[in-house]
Amino acid sequence: MPQVFRLRCSLPTATGDTIQLAHGGGGRMMHSLIERLFLPAFSNSYLEARHDSAVVRIGNDRIAFTTDTYVVSPLFFPGGDIGKLAVYGTVNDLAMAGARPLYLSAGFILEEGLPLETLEAIVRSMREAAGIAGVELVAGDTKVVDRGKGDGVFINTAGIGLVAPEVDISPARVAPGDAILLSGDVGRHGITIMSLREGLGFETPLQSDCASLWPLIAALLEARIEIHCLRDLTRGGLASTLNEIATDAGVGISIDEAAVPKCEAVAAACEILGLDPLYVANEGRFAAFIAPRDASRAIEILKAHETTASIIGTVGNRGPGLVDAKGPFGHSRILDLLSGEQMPRIC
Ligand code: MG
Numbered sequence: 001m002p003q004v005f006r007l008r009c010s011l012p013t014a015t016g017d018t019i020q021l022a023h024g025g026g027g028r029m030m031h032s033l034i035e036r037l038f039l040p041a042f043s044n045s046y047l048e049a050r051h052d053s054a055v056v057r058i059g060n061d062r063i064a065f066t067t068d069t070y071v072v073s074p075l076f077f078p079g080g081d082i083g084k085l086a087v088y089g090t091v092n093d094l095a096m097a098g099a100r101p102l103y104l105s106a107g108f109i110l111e112e113g114l115p116l117e118t119l120e121a122i123v124r125s126m127r128e129a130a131g132i133a134g135v136e137l138v139a140g141d142t143k144v145v146d147r148g149k150g151d152g153v154f155i156n157t158a159g160i161g162l163v164a165p166e167v168d169i170s171p172a173r174v175a176p177g178d179a180i181l182l183s184g185d186v187g188r189h190g191i192t193i194m195s196l197r198e199g200l201g202f203e204t205p206l207q208s209d210c211a212s213l214w215p216l217i218a219a220l221l222e223a224r225i226e227i228h229c230l231r232d233l234t235r236g237g238l239a240s241t242l243n244e245i246a247t248d249a250g251v252g253i254s255i256d257e258a259a260v261p262k263c264e265a266v267a268a269a270c271e272i273l274g275l276d277p278l279y280v281a282n283e284g285r286f287a288a289f290i291a292p293r294d295a296s297r298a299i300e301i302l303k304a305h306e307t308t309a310s311i312i313g314t315v316g317n318r319g320p321g322l323v324d325a326k327g328p329f330g331h332s333r334i335l336d337l338l339s340g341e342q343m344p345r346i347c
Helices: 026-042 082-095 118-133 188-198 214-222 239-248 266-272 292-304
Strands: 009-012 019-021 056-057 061-070 097-109 137-147 153-163 177-182 226-231 253-254 285-288 310-316 321-324 332-334
Touching: 056 321, 061 082, 061 177, 082 097, 082 188, 082 214, 082 226, 082 239, 097 214, 118 137, 214 226, 214 285, 214 292, 226 239, 239 253, 239 266, 239 285, 239 321, 285 292, 292 310, 292 321
Parallel strands: 097 137, 253 321
Antiparallel strands: 009 019, 056 061, 061 153, 097 153, 177 285, 177 310, 226 285, 253 310, 321 332
16 A cells, blocks of 8 residues: 655644644545635635636636646656646646636746756656647746755646636536536556556556646537536546535536446556555546536547547436445445545645
Protein backbone atom coordinates (compact mmCIF):
# COMPACT_ATOMS: atom_id res chain seq x y z
CA MET A 1 0.00 0.00 0.00
CA PRO A 2 1.26 3.49 -0.74
CA GLN A 3 2.37 5.47 2.21
CA VAL A 4 0.01 8.21 3.31
CA PHE A 5 1.93 11.01 4.94
CA ARG A 6 0.19 13.02 7.57
CA LEU A 7 1.65 16.33 8.64
CA ARG A 8 -0.85 17.49 11.18
CA CYS A 9 -1.93 20.85 12.36
CA SER A 10 -5.31 22.16 13.44
CA LEU A 11 -7.11 25.08 11.91
CA PRO A 12 -9.86 26.83 13.89
CA THR A 13 -12.95 27.79 11.87
CA ALA A 14 -15.65 30.45 12.17
CA THR A 15 -17.86 27.89 13.91
CA GLY A 16 -15.27 27.44 16.66
CA ASP A 17 -14.29 23.86 15.80
CA THR A 18 -11.08 22.70 14.15
CA ILE A 19 -10.11 21.07 10.87
CA GLN A 20 -7.10 18.74 10.90
CA LEU A 21 -4.74 19.81 8.12
CA ALA A 22 -3.03 16.68 6.92
CA HIS A 23 -0.78 16.19 3.94
CA GLY A 24 -2.69 13.34 2.34
CA GLY A 25 -5.86 14.33 4.18
CA GLY A 26 -7.93 13.53 1.12
CA GLY A 27 -11.31 14.57 -0.17
CA ARG A 28 -12.96 14.93 3.22
CA MET A 29 -10.36 17.39 4.48
CA MET A 30 -10.62 19.47 1.29
CA HIS A 31 -14.40 19.36 1.55
CA SER A 32 -14.22 20.53 5.18
CA LEU A 33 -11.86 23.38 4.28
CA ILE A 34 -14.12 24.58 1.48
CA GLU A 35 -17.38 24.23 3.39
CA ARG A 36 -16.23 25.48 6.78
CA LEU A 37 -13.46 27.95 6.05
CA PHE A 38 -13.30 29.31 2.49
CA LEU A 39 -16.99 29.51 1.59
CA PRO A 40 -18.07 31.28 4.81
CA ALA A 41 -15.08 33.66 4.54
CA PHE A 42 -15.56 34.69 0.91
CA SER A 43 -19.26 33.93 0.48
CA ASN A 44 -20.63 34.94 -2.94
CA SER A 45 -22.82 33.46 -5.67
CA TYR A 46 -19.82 32.48 -7.83
CA LEU A 47 -18.27 30.29 -5.14
CA GLU A 48 -21.69 28.95 -4.16
CA ALA A 49 -22.05 27.59 -7.71
CA ARG A 50 -19.29 25.07 -6.78
CA HIS A 51 -18.13 24.91 -10.38
CA ASP A 52 -14.66 24.19 -11.84
CA SER A 53 -14.56 27.84 -12.97
CA ALA A 54 -16.42 30.96 -11.87
CA VAL A 55 -18.52 32.33 -14.72
CA VAL A 56 -18.65 36.14 -14.42
CA ARG A 57 -20.45 38.62 -16.65
CA ILE A 58 -18.42 41.51 -18.04
CA GLY A 59 -20.49 43.73 -20.32
CA ASN A 60 -22.36 41.37 -22.62
CA ASP A 61 -19.80 38.58 -22.32
CA ARG A 62 -19.60 35.70 -19.88
CA ILE A 63 -16.03 34.97 -18.82
CA ALA A 64 -14.94 31.77 -17.08
CA PHE A 65 -12.14 32.32 -14.56
CA THR A 66 -10.21 29.70 -12.60
CA THR A 67 -6.91 28.92 -10.85
CA ASP A 68 -5.02 25.83 -9.76
CA THR A 69 -1.64 25.01 -8.21
CA TYR A 70 0.62 22.13 -9.21
CA VAL A 71 2.98 20.31 -6.84
CA VAL A 72 3.36 16.95 -8.61
CA SER A 73 6.30 14.76 -7.64
CA PRO A 74 8.30 13.70 -9.63
CA LEU A 75 8.42 16.76 -11.93
CA PHE A 76 8.70 14.62 -15.09
CA PHE A 77 6.75 11.42 -15.81
CA PRO A 78 5.76 9.36 -18.86
CA GLY A 79 3.22 11.37 -20.85
CA GLY A 80 3.91 14.70 -19.18
CA ASP A 81 5.54 16.94 -16.60
CA ILE A 82 4.52 19.62 -14.11
CA GLY A 83 4.46 22.29 -16.86
CA LYS A 84 2.13 20.41 -19.19
CA LEU A 85 -0.07 19.57 -16.21
CA ALA A 86 -0.20 23.25 -15.17
CA VAL A 87 -1.40 24.30 -18.63
CA TYR A 88 -3.89 21.50 -19.32
CA GLY A 89 -5.24 21.35 -15.76
CA THR A 90 -6.36 24.98 -15.87
CA VAL A 91 -7.48 24.77 -19.52
CA ASN A 92 -9.64 21.79 -18.53
CA ASP A 93 -11.28 23.61 -15.62
CA LEU A 94 -12.28 26.34 -18.10
CA ALA A 95 -13.56 23.74 -20.57
CA MET A 96 -15.69 22.19 -17.79
CA ALA A 97 -17.65 25.46 -17.67
CA GLY A 98 -18.16 25.16 -21.43
CA ALA A 99 -15.69 28.02 -21.97
CA ARG A 100 -13.24 28.32 -24.84
CA PRO A 101 -9.87 28.67 -23.04
CA LEU A 102 -8.08 31.89 -24.07
CA TYR A 103 -5.43 33.24 -21.68
CA LEU A 104 -3.32 31.91 -18.81
CA SER A 105 -1.06 33.38 -16.17
CA ALA A 106 1.70 31.36 -14.50
CA GLY A 107 3.38 31.83 -11.12
CA PHE A 108 6.54 29.83 -10.43
CA ILE A 109 7.85 29.08 -6.95
CA LEU A 110 11.42 27.92 -7.46
CA GLU A 111 13.63 26.28 -4.86
CA GLU A 112 17.15 27.69 -4.72
CA GLY A 113 19.47 25.26 -6.54
CA LEU A 114 16.94 24.10 -9.14
CA PRO A 115 19.00 23.34 -12.29
CA LEU A 116 18.29 25.88 -15.03
CA GLU A 117 17.95 23.05 -17.59
CA THR A 118 15.08 21.62 -15.54
CA LEU A 119 13.23 24.93 -15.59
CA GLU A 120 13.95 25.34 -19.30
CA ALA A 121 12.49 21.90 -20.05
CA ILE A 122 9.36 22.74 -18.05
CA VAL A 123 8.93 26.09 -19.82
CA ARG A 124 9.37 24.46 -23.26
CA SER A 125 6.73 21.91 -22.33
CA MET A 126 4.33 24.66 -21.17
CA ARG A 127 4.83 26.56 -24.44
CA GLU A 128 4.07 23.43 -26.46
CA ALA A 129 0.98 22.58 -24.37
CA ALA A 130 -0.30 26.17 -24.63
CA GLY A 131 0.08 25.98 -28.43
CA ILE A 132 -1.88 22.71 -28.57
CA ALA A 133 -4.59 24.05 -26.25
CA GLY A 134 -4.86 27.31 -28.21
CA VAL A 135 -4.14 29.55 -25.19
CA GLU A 136 -1.58 32.31 -24.67
CA LEU A 137 0.39 32.75 -21.49
CA VAL A 138 0.05 36.50 -20.97
CA ALA A 139 1.17 37.17 -17.37
CA GLY A 140 3.60 35.58 -14.98
CA ASP A 141 5.54 35.78 -11.75
CA THR A 142 8.60 34.09 -10.26
CA LYS A 143 9.61 33.72 -6.61
CA VAL A 144 12.64 31.89 -5.25
CA VAL A 145 12.53 30.18 -1.84
CA ASP A 146 15.49 28.93 0.21
CA ARG A 147 17.00 25.52 -0.42
CA GLY A 148 14.96 22.93 1.47
CA LYS A 149 11.88 25.19 1.63
CA GLY A 150 10.38 23.98 -1.67
CA ASP A 151 10.66 20.87 -3.78
CA GLY A 152 12.25 22.01 -7.04
CA VAL A 153 9.35 23.90 -8.51
CA PHE A 154 5.68 24.54 -7.78
CA ILE A 155 3.50 26.25 -10.40
CA ASN A 156 0.23 28.15 -10.11
CA THR A 157 -1.77 28.92 -13.22
CA ALA A 158 -4.92 30.98 -13.62
CA GLY A 159 -6.97 31.06 -16.78
CA ILE A 160 -9.82 32.86 -18.46
CA GLY A 161 -12.09 31.68 -21.24
CA LEU A 162 -15.20 32.78 -23.06
CA VAL A 163 -18.59 31.09 -22.58
CA ALA A 164 -20.82 31.17 -25.69
CA PRO A 165 -24.25 32.80 -25.09
CA GLU A 166 -26.28 29.59 -25.46
CA VAL A 167 -24.09 27.54 -23.07
CA ASP A 168 -25.44 26.87 -19.56
CA ILE A 169 -23.36 24.26 -17.73
CA SER A 170 -23.24 24.01 -13.94
CA PRO A 171 -23.84 21.55 -11.08
CA ALA A 172 -27.21 23.24 -10.42
CA ARG A 173 -28.52 21.91 -13.75
CA VAL A 174 -27.94 18.23 -12.89
CA ALA A 175 -31.38 16.60 -12.72
CA PRO A 176 -32.88 13.15 -12.09
CA GLY A 177 -32.87 11.18 -15.33
CA ASP A 178 -29.59 12.68 -16.62
CA ALA A 179 -27.27 10.19 -18.30
CA ILE A 180 -23.70 10.12 -16.95
CA LEU A 181 -21.00 9.81 -19.58
CA LEU A 182 -17.36 9.04 -18.95
CA SER A 183 -14.97 10.27 -21.64
CA GLY A 184 -12.48 7.38 -21.46
CA ASP A 185 -10.64 4.82 -19.34
CA VAL A 186 -9.70 5.74 -15.78
CA GLY A 187 -6.55 5.76 -13.66
CA ARG A 188 -3.71 6.33 -16.14
CA HIS A 189 -2.27 9.47 -14.53
CA GLY A 190 -2.38 8.24 -10.95
CA ILE A 191 -0.96 4.82 -11.75
CA THR A 192 1.80 6.32 -13.93
CA ILE A 193 2.97 8.52 -11.03
CA MET A 194 2.53 5.79 -8.44
CA SER A 195 4.41 3.18 -10.44
CA LEU A 196 7.31 5.63 -10.90
CA ARG A 197 7.47 6.18 -7.16
CA GLU A 198 7.15 2.46 -6.38
CA GLY A 199 9.51 1.36 -9.19
CA LEU A 200 6.86 -0.78 -10.89
CA GLY A 201 7.31 -1.69 -14.56
CA PHE A 202 4.64 -2.86 -17.00
CA GLU A 203 4.83 -4.96 -20.17
CA THR A 204 2.89 -2.26 -21.98
CA PRO A 205 4.38 1.09 -20.97
CA LEU A 206 1.78 3.25 -19.23
CA GLN A 207 1.50 7.00 -19.80
CA SER A 208 -0.39 9.76 -18.06
CA ASP A 209 -3.62 10.74 -19.85
CA CYS A 210 -2.69 14.44 -19.33
CA ALA A 211 -4.37 16.32 -22.22
CA SER A 212 -6.55 19.28 -23.17
CA LEU A 213 -10.23 18.35 -23.00
CA TRP A 214 -11.46 21.42 -24.88
CA PRO A 215 -11.59 19.74 -28.34
CA LEU A 216 -13.99 17.09 -27.00
CA ILE A 217 -16.19 19.67 -25.25
CA ALA A 218 -16.17 21.92 -28.32
CA ALA A 219 -17.35 18.99 -30.46
CA LEU A 220 -20.22 18.23 -28.03
CA LEU A 221 -21.25 21.90 -27.90
CA GLU A 222 -21.08 22.25 -31.67
CA ALA A 223 -23.42 19.25 -32.03
CA ARG A 224 -25.85 20.98 -29.62
CA ILE A 225 -25.71 18.12 -27.10
CA GLU A 226 -27.75 19.23 -24.07
CA ILE A 227 -24.97 19.22 -21.47
CA HIS A 228 -26.12 19.98 -17.91
CA CYS A 229 -22.80 19.64 -16.11
CA LEU A 230 -19.18 18.68 -16.75
CA ARG A 231 -16.39 17.82 -14.35
CA ASP A 232 -12.85 16.65 -15.03
CA LEU A 233 -11.74 13.65 -13.00
CA THR A 234 -8.58 14.77 -11.28
CA ARG A 235 -7.39 14.02 -7.75
CA GLY A 236 -9.69 11.51 -6.05
CA GLY A 237 -10.77 10.10 -9.41
CA LEU A 238 -14.23 9.27 -10.70
CA ALA A 239 -15.68 8.37 -7.28
CA SER A 240 -14.74 11.73 -5.72
CA THR A 241 -16.08 13.67 -8.71
CA LEU A 242 -19.42 11.88 -8.54
CA ASN A 243 -19.60 12.50 -4.78
CA GLU A 244 -19.02 16.23 -5.28
CA ILE A 245 -21.74 16.48 -7.92
CA ALA A 246 -24.21 14.35 -5.92
CA THR A 247 -23.72 16.61 -2.88
CA ASP A 248 -23.66 19.92 -4.74
CA ALA A 249 -26.70 19.12 -6.89
CA GLY A 250 -28.57 17.28 -4.10
CA VAL A 251 -29.14 14.17 -6.21
CA GLY A 252 -28.41 10.45 -5.97
CA ILE A 253 -26.12 8.83 -8.52
CA SER A 254 -25.98 5.20 -9.63
CA ILE A 255 -23.26 3.76 -11.81
CA ASP A 256 -22.43 0.35 -13.22
CA GLU A 257 -18.80 -0.49 -12.42
CA ALA A 258 -18.55 -2.85 -15.40
CA ALA A 259 -19.21 0.13 -17.72
CA VAL A 260 -16.16 2.05 -16.42
CA PRO A 261 -13.28 1.37 -18.86
CA LYS A 262 -9.82 0.55 -17.46
CA CYS A 263 -6.75 -0.53 -19.39
CA GLU A 264 -5.06 -3.78 -18.39
CA ALA A 265 -1.98 -2.12 -16.87
CA VAL A 266 -4.12 0.11 -14.62
CA ALA A 267 -6.29 -2.82 -13.52
CA ALA A 268 -3.21 -4.95 -12.75
CA ALA A 269 -1.36 -2.17 -10.91
CA CYS A 270 -4.45 -1.39 -8.82
CA GLU A 271 -4.59 -5.02 -7.72
CA ILE A 272 -0.90 -5.08 -6.81
CA LEU A 273 -1.02 -1.75 -4.96
CA GLY A 274 -4.40 -2.37 -3.34
CA LEU A 275 -5.93 0.72 -4.96
CA ASP A 276 -9.50 1.22 -6.12
CA PRO A 277 -9.34 2.44 -9.77
CA LEU A 278 -12.48 4.51 -9.25
CA TYR A 279 -10.48 6.72 -6.84
CA VAL A 280 -7.28 6.99 -8.90
CA ALA A 281 -6.40 10.39 -10.42
CA ASN A 282 -6.80 11.30 -14.09
CA GLU A 283 -5.67 14.39 -16.01
CA GLY A 284 -7.48 13.94 -19.31
CA ARG A 285 -10.90 12.50 -18.50
CA PHE A 286 -14.25 14.03 -17.63
CA ALA A 287 -17.77 13.04 -16.60
CA ALA A 288 -20.69 14.66 -18.42
CA PHE A 289 -24.26 14.89 -17.15
CA ILE A 290 -26.52 15.18 -20.15
CA ALA A 291 -30.15 14.96 -21.26
CA PRO A 292 -30.85 11.23 -21.76
CA ARG A 293 -32.13 11.68 -25.32
CA ASP A 294 -28.67 13.00 -26.36
CA ALA A 295 -26.63 10.25 -24.65
CA SER A 296 -25.98 7.91 -27.56
CA ARG A 297 -25.25 10.80 -29.96
CA ALA A 298 -22.73 12.21 -27.45
CA ILE A 299 -20.99 8.84 -27.21
CA GLU A 300 -20.71 8.68 -31.01
CA ILE A 301 -19.10 12.13 -31.07
CA LEU A 302 -16.60 11.26 -28.32
CA LYS A 303 -15.72 7.95 -29.97
CA ALA A 304 -15.07 9.77 -33.25
CA HIS A 305 -12.28 11.52 -31.29
CA GLU A 306 -10.63 8.16 -30.52
CA THR A 307 -11.88 7.91 -26.95
CA THR A 308 -13.28 4.88 -25.14
CA ALA A 309 -16.25 6.92 -23.92
CA SER A 310 -19.16 5.11 -22.32
CA ILE A 311 -22.43 5.72 -20.50
CA ILE A 312 -21.72 4.64 -16.93
CA GLY A 313 -24.87 5.53 -15.02
CA THR A 314 -27.79 7.80 -14.30
CA VAL A 315 -28.87 10.49 -11.89
CA GLY A 316 -31.73 9.44 -9.59
CA ASN A 317 -33.84 11.26 -7.06
CA ARG A 318 -33.32 8.92 -4.14
CA GLY A 319 -30.62 9.41 -1.50
CA PRO A 320 -29.40 12.95 -2.26
CA GLY A 321 -25.61 13.06 -1.95
CA LEU A 322 -25.24 9.30 -2.32
CA VAL A 323 -23.29 7.51 -5.04
CA ASP A 324 -23.77 3.78 -5.48
CA ALA A 325 -21.95 1.44 -7.82
CA LYS A 326 -23.34 -1.85 -9.06
CA GLY A 327 -20.49 -4.38 -9.03
CA PRO A 328 -19.75 -7.20 -11.47
CA PHE A 329 -21.75 -9.75 -9.43
CA GLY A 330 -24.84 -7.58 -9.12
CA HIS A 331 -24.13 -6.34 -5.57
CA SER A 332 -24.05 -2.62 -4.89
CA ARG A 333 -21.62 -0.57 -2.80
CA ILE A 334 -21.64 3.04 -1.71
CA LEU A 335 -18.78 5.10 -3.11
CA ASP A 336 -17.84 7.48 -0.32
CA LEU A 337 -15.56 10.51 -0.25
CA LEU A 338 -12.06 9.33 0.68
CA SER A 339 -11.05 10.23 4.22
CA GLY A 340 -7.35 9.75 3.38
CA GLU A 341 -5.70 10.42 0.07
CA GLN A 342 -4.54 7.39 -1.93
CA MET A 343 -1.72 9.41 -3.50
CA PRO A 344 -0.44 12.76 -2.28
CA ARG A 345 1.39 15.15 -4.68
CA ILE A 346 -0.32 13.63 -7.72
CA CYS A 347 -0.97 16.94 -9.53
MG1 MG B 1 -11.61 20.39 -12.20
